[in-house]
Amino acid sequence: MAHLRSRRRLALAVPVVLSLTASLGFLPTAASAAPAVPDAQAAATAADAPVLAYVVNTRTDRHTIASVQRAITAAGGSIVATYDQIGVIVVHSADPGFAGRMRAVPGVQSAGATRTAPLSASGTTDEGAVQYLSKAEAARAAKAADGGAEPLEADQWDLRAIGADRAARVNPGSRNVTVAVIDTGVDDTHPDIAPNFSPGQSANCVSGKADTTYGSWRPVDADHYHGTHVAGEIAAARNGIGVAGVAPGVKVAGITVAQPDAGQLFFPESVVCAFVFAADHGVEITNNSYYVDPWQYNCMDDPDQKAIVDAVNRAQLYARGKGVLNVAAAGNANNDLDADALVDASSPDDSTPVSRTVDPHKCFDIPTQLPGVVTVSAVGVKGAKSYYSSYGDGVIDVAAPGGDKYQIPDTPSKNGRILSTLPNNQYGFLQGTSMATPHVAAVAALLKSAHPHATPAQLQALLKAQANNPGCPAGPYDGNGDGVVDATCVGGKRVNGFYGFGIVDALRAVQ
Numbered sequence: 001m002a003h004l005r006s007r008r009r010l011a012l013a014v015p016v017v018l019s020l021t022a023s024l025g026f027l028p029t030a031a032s033a034a035p036a037v038p039d040a041q042a043a044a045t046a047a048d049a050p051v052l053a054y055v056v057n058t059r060t061d062r063h064t065i066a067s068v069q070r071a072i073t074a075a076g077g078s079i080v081a082t083y084d085q086i087g088v089i090v091v092h093s094a095d096p097g098f099a100g101r102m103r104a105v106p107g108v109q110s111a112g113a114t115r116t117a118p119l120s121a122s123g124t125t126d127e128g129a130v131q132y133l134s135k136a137e138a139a140r141a142a143k144a145a146d147g148g149a150e151p152l153e154a155d156q157w158d159l160r161a162i163g164a165d166r167a168a169r170v171n172p173g174s175r176n177v178t179v180a181v182i183d184t185g186v187d188d189t190h191p192d193i194a195p196n197f198s199p200g201q202s203a204n205c206v207s208g209k210a211d212t213t214y215g216s217w218r219p220v221d222a223d224h225y226h227g228t229h230v231a232g233e234i235a236a237a238r239n240g241i242g243v244a245g246v247a248p249g250v251k252v253a254g255i256t257v258a259q260p261d262a263g264q265l266f267f268p269e270s271v272v273c274a275f276v277f278a279a280d281h282g283v284e285i286t287n288n289s290y291y292v293d294p295w296q297y298n299c300m301d302d303p304d305q306k307a308i309v310d311a312v313n314r315a316q317l318y319a320r321g322k323g324v325l326n327v328a329a330a331g332n333a334n335n336d337l338d339a340d341a342l343v344d345a346s347s348p349d350d351s352t353p354v355s356r357t358v359d360p361h362k363c364f365d366i367p368t369q370l371p372g373v374v375t376v377s378a379v380g381v382k383g384a385k386s387y388y389s390s391y392g393d394g395v396i397d398v399a400a401p402g403g404d405k406y407q408i409p410d411t412p413s414k415n416g417r418i419l420s421t422l423p424n425n426q427y428g429f430l431q432g433t434s435m436a437t438p439h440v441a442a443v444a445a446l447l448k449s450a451h452p453h454a455t456p457a458q459l460q461a462l463l464k465a466q467a468n469n470p471g472c473p474a475g476p477y478d479g480n481g482d483g484v485v486d487a488t489c490v491g492g493k494r495v496n497g498f499y500g501f502g503i504v505d506a507l508r509a510v511q
Contacts, residue, residue: 049094050118053080053208053269055311056102056111060087064107071105080269081209083276086314090208090269092119099304112307114268115294117351130225130422131415131429138427140412150236150244152427155419157381157409158233158401162439163507164246167446168238171510172249174449179234179252179441180283182274183227183290184264185219186254187423190228192236192243193252201253201281206260208269210277217254224264225422227254229430230289232421233438234445242427243420246442246506250449253283257290265293265350268308271367275315279322284448285459286319287441288328288367289434294348296331297363305363313370320372325448325456327441328368329433330377330390334479334487337365337392338497360392369395374444374460377499378402378436380416381409383470385487385498387479389433393490396500397460398467400439403431406480443504450510466509467502469493 054077058068065084072079072091077098080090087109095101102111133141133152144154149165159165178198185204188197204216219228235252236245245252255277257270271292278286292298292312298305316326335342337360344363345355360369368375377399378386385391386404403417413419417429440463447462448454454462472489477498479486489498 049096051092051094052098053114053119053267054091054093054099054102054111055114055268055272055307056089056091057109057307057310057314058087058089058107059109060084065089068105068107072102075101080207081273083272083315085276086318088272088311088314090272099307103303110303110307110310112304114308115350116348130229131417132422133413133419133427133429137413144412150238150240150242152243152419155411155413155415156243157411158403158418158439159244159246161381161383161401162246162443162503162505164442165244167506167510168244168248170507171446171449172238173235173247173446174249174452175251176452177250177284177445177448178282179247179250179285179287179445180255180278181227181231181234181252181287181438182255182257182271182278183230183287184224184258185217185227185256186231186252187218187228187421188254190232190421190423190425191241192239192421193228193231195237195239196235196248196251198251198253201251201278201283202255203277204256205270205273205277206256206258208273210273217256219256219423220260222423223262224258225428226264226289226434227256227258228423229420229428230287230434230438233418233435234287234442236421246439247445247449250442250445263350266290267294268292268312272311272315275312275319275326279319279324283324285325285327285441285444287438288326288373289437290329291331291368292366294350296347296349297342297344297358297360297365299358299363301362309364309366312366316367316370316373320456323456325374325444325459326367326372327374327376327437327444329437330368330375330396331365332388332432333390334388335360335390336487336497337369337390337395338490339392372456372460374398374440374463375500376400376433376437376440378404378433379499379503380404380407382407383503384473385477385479385489386431387486388431389436391487391489391497393497396497398440398463398501399499399503400436400443402433402436403429405431440504443506443509446506446509462509463504464501466505467500468505469495469499469502472496472498
C-alpha cells in the first residue's frame with residue numbers, strides 16, 4: 001500500500017546542494033517591496049473563523065527569519081515551529097488571506113496553506129483492511145519452518161526472493177545504522193521490534209513540532225497499523241518469535257506524522273518536522289511509504305502547492321546533506337509517472353476532491369519525486385511488476401517485493417501479500433509500494449553497514465549496482481489477468497520504467 005490510500009520516485013543521484021528550484025525548473029517568487037508588517041486592519045479576522053495551517057519559506061539568515069516572524073505575528077499568525085536550518089516556519093492562522101500577505105513580505109520566498117480544511121477536519125482513506133494472520137495460518141507456517149528460521153518465516157516469500165534469509169547469515173546489519181520509519185507510528189512494544197528499537201531517535205511530529213515524550217511515537221490505535229508493519233519488514237529481530245526483517249541487526253526508529261483521526265493524513269508540516277528531526281538525530285536512512293497530503297500531485301503554478309513542495313524539499317535536502325538517504329514509495333495507482341498527463345481524482349483529500357489533469361513533470365508527488373530521493377516500485381512473488389504499482393521510465397530507481405494478490409506464492413498461507421508485524425503483538429498481510437519501500441530501505445541499511453562511510457549518493461549508486469533487472473515483459477503487461485493491457489514498460493534490460501535499475505538483492509549487498 002502506500003500511505004493509506006492508493007499509494008503511496010528521481011533517478012540519478014543529485015548533489016546535496018542542488019535546490020528544487022534548479023532541478024525542477026522554477027525560481028522562487030521574488031520578494032516584493034511591500035511593507036514588512038501587513039496592515040493590522042486587513043489582517044483582522046472573525047474570532048470564530050476556521051484556523052488553517054501554513055508554511056512560510058524564507059531566506060535562512062537570522063535577520064530575515066526574525067523579520068518574517070514579526071510580520072507573521074503582526075498579521076495575526078501563531079508560530080508553531082521555526083526551522084532556522086532550512087528557513088521554514090510553520091504557522092496557524094484564521095485569516096484566509098494570510099498566505100497572500102506573507103508572499104508580499106521581503107525575504108519570503110514562498111508561502112501557502114498546507115491543507116484545504118480547518119485543522120479539526122478529518123480526511124478519509126480507501127485503503128483496504130489488513131489481513132490478520134489467523135491461528136491456523138500461523139500453525140501451518142510454524143510447521144513448515146526450516147531449522148533456524150523464525151516461526152512464521154515460511155510465509156515470508158519476500159525474504160527469499162531477495163536473498164535476505166541468506167544475507168542475515170553473512171551480515172544482519174550494524175547496530176550503528178538506524179532506519180527511521182516516517183509513518184503512522186511504530187509499536188515498539190511488539191516483541192519482534194522491541195530488540196532493535198531506538199527511542200532516542202523517535203518522536204511525534206504530527207503538530208509540525210517534534211514531541212519526544214517517551215512513547216509519543218506509538219500508534220494511537222490498532223487501525224494505525226501501517227508504520228508497525230513497515231518497521232517489522234525492515235528490522236524485525238531474529239529472536240525466535242514471529243517474523244524476520246530484511247536487516248534484523250540494524251536499529252529502527254519511529255517518527256509519527258499521521259493525523260490521529262480516521263483519515264491518517266500526512267500533512268506537509270509534519271513531514272518537514274520528521275525529515276529535520278531524523279537529520280538532527282543521527283538517522284542514516286528514512287523510509288517514506290506515503291505521499292504528502294492533501295495533494296497527490298503538487299502543481300508549481302499553484303502558490304499553495306508550490307510552497308508545500310518548497311518546504312518539504314528543503315527538509316529532505318537538509319536531511320540528505322546530513323548524510324541521510326531518503327527512500328520513498330512510487331504509489332499504488334498504476335500511474336506512469338513519466339506520462340505527459342495523468343488524472344488526479346483524489347485531491348484535495350482533506351475536503352472535497354476535484355478531478356483534474358496534471359503533468360507529472362510539473363505537478364509533483366512528494367516526497368518521492370524530489371531530487372535525490374530513491375523511488376521504489378513493487379513486484380510480486382513472480383518478480384513481475386505488481387498490478388497496482390506506479391512506474392515510469394527515468395523515474396523509478398529500484399524495485400522490491402511489495403506483494404500482489406494475483407501472484408500466488410507456494411507458501412503455507414498461499415498469500416501473495418507481505419507478512420509483517422502489527423500493533424498489539426499481531427501479524428498480518430499487506431500489499432503496496434508501501435511494502436516494497438522498506439525492503440529497499442533495509443537493503444540500503446545493509447549496504448550502509450558494509451560501507452559505513454558511504455554518502456547518500458554513493459548508497460543510491462550501490463543500490464542500483466546490486467539490483468537484478470528482469471527487463472521489460474516480453475509481451476503485453478496484464479497485471480490483473482483480465483485481458484486488458486494495464487501498463488507499458490519503456491526501457492531496456494539495464495534500466496526501464498517498471499523496475500528502474502532492477503529488484504534489490506540483500507545477499508549481494510552484504511557480499
